[in-house]
Amino acid sequence: xxxxxxxxxxxxxxxxxxxxxxxxxxxxxxxxxxxxxxxxxxxxxxxxxxxxxxxxxxxxxxxxxxxxxxxxxxxxxxxxxxxxxxxxxxxxxxxxxxxxxxxxxxxxxxxxxxxxxxxxxxxxxxxxxxxxxxxxxxxxxxxxxxxxxxxxxxxxxxxxxxxxxxxxxxxxxxxxxxxxxxxxxxxxxxxxxxxxxxxxxxxxxxxxxxxxxxxxxxxxxxxxxxxxxxxxxxxxxxxxxxxxxxxxxxxxxxxxxxxxxxxxxxxxxxxxxxxxxxxxxxxxxxxxxxxxxxxxxxxxxxxxxxxxxxxxxxxxxxxxxxxxxxxxxxxxxxxxxxxxxxxxxxxxxxxxxxxxxxxxxxxxxxxxxxxxxxxxxxxxxxxxxxxxxxxxxxxxxxxxxxxxxxxxxxxxxxxxxxxxxxxxxxxxxxxxxxxxxxxxxxxxxxxxxxxxxxxxxxxxxxxxxxxxxxxxxxxxxxxxxxxxxxxxxxxxxxxxxxxxxxxxxxxxxxxxxxxxxxxxxxxxxxxxxxxxxxxxxxxxxxxxxxxxxxxxxxxxxxxxxxxxxxxxxxxxxxxxxxxxxxxxxxxxxxxxxxxxxxxxxxxxxxxxxxxxxxxxxxxxxxxxxxxxxxxxxxxxxxxxxxxxxxxxxxxxxxxxxxxxxxxxxxx
Amino acid sequence: xxxxxxxxxxxxxxxxxxxxxxxxxxxxxxxxxxxxxxxxxxxxxxxxxxxxxxxxxxxxxxxxxxxxxxxxxxxxxxxxxxxxxxxxxxxxxxxxxxxxxxxxxxxxxxxxxxxxxxxxxxxxxxxxxxxxxxxxxxxxxxxxxxxxxxxxxxxxxxxxxxxxxxxxxxxxxxxxxxxxxxxxxxxxxxxxxxxxxxxxxxxxxxxxxxxxxxxxxxxxxxxxxxxxxxxxxxxxxxxxxxxxxxx
Numbered sequence: 001x002x003x004x005x006x007x008x009x010x011x012x013x014x015x016x017x018x019x020x021x022x023x024x025x026x027x028x029x030x031x032x033x034x035x036x037x038x039x040x041x042x043x044x045x046x047x048x049x050x051x052x053x054x055x056x057x058x059x060x061x062x063x064x065x066x067x068x069x070x071x072x073x074x075x076x077x078x079x080x081x082x083x084x085x086x087x088x089x090x091x092x093x094x095x096x097x098x099x100x101x102x103x104x105x106x107x108x109x110x111x112x113x114x115x116x117x118x119x120x121x122x123x124x125x126x127x128x129x130x131x132x133x134x135x136x137x138x139x140x141x142x143x144x145x146x147x148x149x150x151x152x153x154x155x156x157x158x159x160x161x162x163x164x165x166x167x168x169x170x171x172x173x174x175x176x177x178x179x180x181x182x183x184x185x186x187x188x189x190x191x192x193x194x195x196x197x198x199x200x201x202x203x204x205x206x207x208x209x210x211x212x213x214x215x216x217x218x219x220x221x222x223x224x225x226x227x228x229x230x231x232x233x234x235x236x237x238x239x240x241x242x243x244x245x246x247x248x249x250x251x252x253x254x255x256x257x258x259x260x261x262x263x264x265x266x267x268x269x270x271x272x273x274x275x276x277x278x279x280x281x282x283x284x285x286x287x288x289x290x291x292x293x294x295x296x297x298x299x300x301x302x303x304x305x306x307x308x309x310x311x312x313x314x315x316x317x318x319x320x321x322x323x324x325x326x327x328x329x330x331x332x333x334x335x336x337x338x339x340x341x342x343x344x345x346x347x348x349x350x351x352x353x354x355x356x357x358x359x360x361x362x363x364x365x366x367x368x369x370x371x372x373x374x375x376x377x378x379x380x381x382x383x384x385x386x387x388x389x390x391x392x393x394x395x396x397x398x399x400x401x402x403x404x405x406x407x408x409x410x411x412x413x414x415x416x417x418x419x420x421x422x423x424x425x426x427x428x429x430x431x432x433x434x435x436x437x438x439x440x441x442x443x444x445x446x447x448x449x450x451x452x453x454x455x456x457x458x459x460x461x462x463x464x465x466x467x468x469x470x471x472x473x474x475x476x477x478x479x480x481x482x483x484x485x486x487x488x489x490x491x492x493x494x495x496x497x498x499x500x501x502x503x504x505x506x507x508x509x510x511x512x513x514x515x516x517x518x519x520x521x522x523x524x525x526x527x528x529x530x531x532x533x534x535x536x537x538x539x540x541x542x543x544x545x546x547x548x549x550x551x552x553x554x555x556x557x558x559x560x561x562x563x564x565x566x567x568x569x570x571x572x573x574x575x576x577x578x579x580x581x582x583x584x585x586x587x588x589x590x591x592x593x594x595x596x597x598x599x600x601x602x603x604x605x606x607x608x609x610x611x612x613x614x615x616x617x618x619x620x621x622x623x624x625x626x627x628x629x630x631x632x633x634x635x636x637x638x639x640x641x642x643x644x645x646x647x648x649x650x651x652x653x654x655x656x657x658x659x660x661x662x663x664x665x666x667x
Numbered sequence: 668x669x670x671x672x673x674x675x676x677x678x679x680x681x682x683x684x685x686x687x688x689x690x691x692x693x694x695x696x697x698x699x700x701x702x703x704x705x706x707x708x709x710x711x712x713x714x715x716x717x718x719x720x721x722x723x724x725x726x727x728x729x730x731x732x733x734x735x736x737x738x739x740x741x742x743x744x745x746x747x748x749x750x751x752x753x754x755x756x757x758x759x760x761x762x763x764x765x766x767x768x769x770x771x772x773x774x775x776x777x778x779x780x781x782x783x784x785x786x787x788x789x790x791x792x793x794x795x796x797x798x799x800x801x802x803x804x805x806x807x808x809x810x811x812x813x814x815x816x817x818x819x820x821x822x823x824x825x826x827x828x829x830x831x832x833x834x835x836x837x838x839x840x841x842x843x844x845x846x847x848x849x850x851x852x853x854x855x856x857x858x859x860x861x862x863x864x865x866x867x868x869x870x871x872x873x874x875x876x877x878x879x880x881x882x883x884x885x886x887x888x889x890x891x892x893x894x895x896x897x898x899x900x901x902x903x904x905x906x907x908x909x910x911x912x913x914x
Contacts, residue, residue, distance in 0.1 A: 052801045067722065068788055070829060071730040087809060123805075130805040132797045132852065132859050134822035141812025159822055165729055166825060173796035180792045188785070211777055240724040274697045279705055280726045409728060412745070412752045415697075478801050527712045529705075573717050578679060579778045581720055582712070 004257070004637055004652045007439040008112045013658045014094070017116045020440070021483050025490035032057035034496070035489050038205055038220040040192045040247045042069030044164075044171055044470055045453025046226030048477025051174035054183035056482055058489075061218055062175070062184055063207055065191045065242055065584070070172040073228055073240040074453075074473060077164025078285035078406065079148065080156035081470040083121040088145055092153040094118040099659055101468060104150040104337050105433070105461020106611035106627065107661050108263070110635070110654065112440060113458045120479040121471055125157055127478060131170040135159050146290055148466035150337035150666070156467045161285050161406040167470055171477075190216075191584060192247045195223055195254050195449065196508045202251075202449035203498045206508050208516075210584060213577040215513060217505045219498035221489055222448045224481065225251055226473075229432035229454040231264065233592045233599065234544070235536025237429035238270060238283040244588040245595050248436055248455050256444035257637035257650060259457035260434035261595065262603035265464055265612050266545050267430035268294075268341035271413055272361040281428040282413060284364070285406055286466040289334045291369035291399065292423070294341070296353040296362050298322040303353045313355065313363055313422050324348055332666040339463045339612045339625075340666060342427035346545050347623065349426070356424050365422035370395035427545060431469060433460040433612065434602075437637040437652075441484035442476060445637075448488060452476035457635065462611025516576050519586040524569035528585040531566045535559065535589070535596055543600045548616040552604040556597055560645070563593040597644035605649065608632045629661060668694040668755065671763040672707065674719055677776050680783075684776065686765070696756035700743060701726060701733065703755055721780040726751040728893065731828030734835070735780055736767040741832035741891045749830060749893045769831050771840035773877045784831050786877035787845060794869035795849045797859050811857050824851035826894045833888035833896070839880030844888040846874045847904035848896045854907055864911035871908055 009020040027035065035058050039046045042064040054060045064072060084097040097118035102109055125143070129135065135157050136144040145154040159166040178184040189210040196204040196219075204219035230245035231237035252258045269284045297303045298320050305311035324344055326333045336344075345362050348354070355361050371388075374395030378386045386394075396419050400407065407418050414424070436444050436451035438458055443450050453473040460468060538558050542551035566589070574580040609618040609625035610632070618626040635652040669692045677684025691707050698706070701723050708718035724732040733750040737743035743753045758764065766780065774782040799805065825848070833844035850867050853859030859866070882901060889898045 048801065055800050055802075066724060066730070066732060067784060068731075068829065071724060071732050073725060073730070076725045076727055076729050085808070125808040126805040127799075127801055129808040129811075130797070130799045130858055131801075132821075132856050134818055134825050134852065134856065135808075136822075137813060137815045137818040139815050141814055141818075142809045159825075162729060162826065165828070166822070169825060173791070174801055176792045177796040177798060180794075186788075188788070238727075240730065241726060242724050275695060277695065277698050277702045277706060279699070279702050282727045408747065409752070412728075412748050412754065413699075415754070415756060527709060529709065571712060573712055573715070579720055579781065582718060 003445070004437070004650050005439060006110065006652055007441060008110070009440065013112065013115050016112055017119055024483065024487035027486050027490050027493060029057050031493040033059070035059065035492060036061070036220040036498070037222050037224065037485070038063070038218060039224045039226060040205065041072065041226035041228060041453070041455070042175070043072035043074035043226065043228060043453060044167060044473030045455070045477045046224065047072065047168065047171040047175055048474050049224055049226065049452060049481045050184055051171060051178055052478050052482040053485070054178035060178070060184045061187060061220065063187045063190045063192055063205070065189065065210060067188050069175055069186060069188065070168060072168065073243050074168045074470070075165045076240065077470055078161045078283065079287035080146065080158035080163045080467040081124065081167060082148070082155050082467045083125045083157060083471065084118055084155060085122050085125060087143060088154045090153045092155050096153065097121060097155065100151045101459065101465060102461065102656070102659050103664055104465040105463055106625070106664055107461065107629070107633065107656065108260070108610055108635070108654065109461030110458055111656055111658060116480070117459050117472060117475050120475045123479060124471060124474045128167060128170050131174060133159065133166050133170040146287055147335065149286055149289065149335045149341070150332070150465045158287065161287070161403055164470060167474065171474070193250065193512045193587065194508045195251045196504050197254055197446065198498065198502060198504045201447045204500060204505065206512050211579055213575070213580065215509055217500040217509060219500045221492045221495060221498065222450065222485055224450040224452060225436060225455050226452045226477070227455050229435065230592070230595055231429045231432055233535065233596050234429040234539045235532050236273065236278060236281050236540070238267065238281050241280060244591070246588050246591045248451070249591040249595055251436065251444065251446065251449060253640050255446045256449055256451070257437040257639050258435070258598065259437035259635050259637045260602065261599040261638070262543070262606060262613050263433035263462045263611060264429060265338055265431040265433060266342045266427045268338055268345055268427050269364060269425045270428035270430070271410065272356055272424055272426040273358065282409065283428070283430060284410060284423065284425055285403070286338070288364060288403060288406065291402070292334065292364040292366050293323055293368055294325050294334055294362055294364055295321045295323045296348045296355060300352050303355060306355050307357060307359060322353070329666045336666045337463055337465060342545060343614060345427055361424040361426045363422040364425045366399055366418070367422070369399055373398035431464055433457065433462060433464055437635065441487065442480055443484070443488065450481060450485065452481055462613055515587070516583060519570065519572040519583060520576060522568065522570050522572070524571045526569050527571055528582055528589050531562060531570060532585070532589045532592070534562055535593060538562070539596055539599070543603055546614045546616050547603050549604060552600050555600040556604070556645070559593060559597045559600065566590065566593055594644050598638055598647055601644065601647065602636055602638065606632055606636065627663070668696070668758070668760040670694055670758065673763060673765040674780070675767040676719070676779055679778055680775055694755055696754065698755045699726070699751055700737070700753040700755065701751050719780065720778045723751055728752040729828060731830040734769045734782065734830060734832070736769055736835055738765050741769060741835040742893050747893060747895060749828070769835035771834045771879070773840065773842070773879050774831060774834065786879070787829055787831065787842070789877060790842065790846055790870055790873045791849060793873035794866040797853060798862060813857060817855055821852050821855040824848045824855065824896065824900055827896050828894055830893065832891045832893060834879065836887040836891035837880065838885065838887070839883060841882045842874050842877070842879040843882040843901050843904070844892065844896055844898070846870055847900035850904045850907060851900040854903065863907060864914060867904060867907040867911050
């Protein structure tokens with residue numbers, strides 16, 4: 001196993017977490033007041049951890065680049081949050097949630113972490129309701145559920161199409177309570193630019209005040225990275241414009257291993273790219289696949305006529321439509337997991353069946369749902385002799401109540417009414433399963449440095465199921481870190497305040513200042529975005545939805561060359577000591593240019609297909625992903641040694657003792 | 668499309684700002700308003716000038732970061748959208764567009780089009796929460812049934828994204844719609860009822876301290892709110908406030 005110790009407790013799977021909590025060290029309340037914790041990122045993971053740690057009595061500082069913690073990108077999550085409550089009585093349990101998540105992740109996640117996630121999932125819902133999160137309810141006053149991809153039960157709790165915002169507001173209100181008590185100091189419009197290690201332990205960060213440009217030193221006894229994922233390495237993604245890898249990458253360069261960078265989720269239902277000017281992509285929630293049916297024309301000539309605007313989708317007869325997910329995967333149909341749905345869309349479009357100008361779009365059609373719900377409404381409202389049109393209208397009202405804001409968003413962006421014509425969708429980069437390697441306690445390979453939420457790697461394997469990201473973020477923050485960090489901090493009760501005038505802080509600040517000055521002094525000819533877009537194109541073309549060895553090798557050398565060009569040719573206007581978004585972007589893109597190479601290197605080394613990682617060389621005759629459990633059933637944790645190309649691979653072997661490892665089938 | 672942009676430029680909080688004019692060509696109807704500004708900024712960088720600084724992040728209408736007073740209206744001429752969802756098809760070739768920051772005493776300008784909305788933060792910190800610990804030892808989520816209508820009303824109040832358009836739309840720069848949405852969400856739920864009095868008094872006190880103006884019921888806030896937050900929330904907050912103050 002080498003240097004990786006996952007610290008998974010002994011004992012039965014279902015008892016590990018309880019036993020672990022009973023055995024680990026605690027810090028007494030008086031001592032907690034003498035301990036400082038820094039959290040980088042205030043989304044669901046960072047925000048919930050901040051609130052809980054402050055409640056316990058620790059002194060917490062939070063950092064976010066946004067002007068309010070409430071604006072972290074967790075806010076954009078639409079569809080829902082999973083929990084094994086079994087309110088629907090459809091046979092759900094902790095074990096089933098665990099099973100679905102491990103299978104959904106294509107057997108590349110750590111069993112014990114996933115079980116713990118399932119175990120605390122119910123508590124999350126209790127907690128959120130107590131905080132005033134307005135989840136959707138049924139007429140009886142109890143909570144409603146819906147179903148998401150890759151599962152056979154309804155375990156997803158939701159708040160229309162903005163579950164992320166409602167959960168984050170809950171978490172933010174818990175933070176506000178602690179800010180009001182003086183237990184959290186919230187640093188907004190601040191960006192962490194480096195971690196500071198003293199005697200090998202994480203003891204603080206260097207941050208830049210994005211308003212004044214001042215470079216600041218902040219010390220603490222432990223640091224948590226909860227800064228989200230790195231999907232923006234593709235330039236175009238559903239991430240926020242500011243989402244970045246800098247915090248995670250900087251700690252990687254200081255010794256934290258980076259795990260499975262190539263495991264990236266391409267979400268099947270996003271609004272297709274409309275042109276060169278595009279700055280980001282917009283997701284249409286997976287929840288839409290509960291009621292929408294995905295199809296392309298059966299005949300190539302129909303697809304061509306549609307692309308040329310000579311034929312409308314609504315004119316196509318039922319028998320001329322290919323509901324390819326229902327055809328290929330009858331058991332799960334339109335609710336297959338995301339990786340499967342995305343590849344299937346690409347396959348159809350590559351074969352010439354795409355339905356927009358670029359040929360990269362498929363339909364998501366609600367006409368069947370309008371009729372189904374309409375008939376239900378006619379029956380409950382006792383309407384006699386309803387016309388087809390009346391039924392459709394009643395059905396549209398039901399769909400509007402469920403997904404109204406998503407339909408509205410679609411119409412504003414695309415300028416087409418999805419109640420009248422099917423939506424057009426295409427896969428887009430959405431989430432990164434890979435991230436900082438952490439042990440069972442969510443500690444990285446650097447003592448005192450933790451990673452939570454999307455920033456760590458642990459729970460989703462090679463593919464994340466829908467509505468599991470919110471669950472993981474809150475589980476890590478509310479229910480895991482507050483316990484496991486105490487175990488580490490128990491040794492720090494006598495340490496006292498960490499000084500910020502040490503040589504370690506001096507050096508870290510000097511390096512950061514040097515990097516920022518270099519950006520400004522390069523005075524090249526091309527903007528930061530120019531490089532970011534080129535990097536994104538390399539990533540999408542060669543390290544995207546399907547990959548092969550030749551393309552990956554090309555990507556590695558192209559990214560390296562682009563990186564050199566960036567450092568010699570970038571133009572960053574403005575000054576260091578003022579608000580300067582171009583300077584912020586330059587730092588982020590510099591890190592993406594390094595991460596991108598490690599990403600491709602990881603994808604090249606993993607000679608198998610699993611989850612979101614699809615290598616063209618490794619597929620079944622039917623075009624499904626072909627895993628190689630004998631050689632690749634491990635977590636690839638990369639150690640930085642100076643250049644991404646020279647990163648050293650460490651393997652954490654994955655053992656499945658409570659679940660039978662099988663070929664993942666959704667047929 | 669060819670446009671003439673009149674944009675507020677201001678070096679920093681201490682400096683005096685002013686409108687500058689920029690011609691911009693090559694704008695496509697499918698671009699979002701912010702993508703149009705990206706194009707302008709790219710041109711400015713290429714010319715060696717400083718780009719226009721504006722707030723934005725998710726670019727899908729939910730984070731509430733983007734702002735902008737466009738031709739005098741917060742988030743521009745379209746209804747029910749934030750600036751990031753506003754598309755150039757709402758404008759015509761040859762148009763002149765004036766772009767300013769949100770204007771309010773409680774939202775001082777930081778740079779160009781960026782304003783400081785931390786006054787909103789402080790209103791929420793004053794009492795915008797339910798005092799329960801996040802220990803996980805709460806009762807089962809279904810132990811208190813909540814009538815669907817009430818839960819839905821709380822949800823609609825909670826859809827506020829905290830962008831500040833209501834303040835920018837109001838001739839008095841009042842934050843009543845924002846504050847009342849936050850007060851309402853919790854007042855409507857049984858979990859929030861318990862400390863409702865304390866909450867409304869604390870939040871209104873902070874709102875006044877921040878220098879927001881009074882509400883004179885013009886309703887401009889509701890019209891400009893990208894999420895359609897209803898004036899009913901203001902009425903509810905007034906009732907809550909009155910009840911709490913006479914106790």
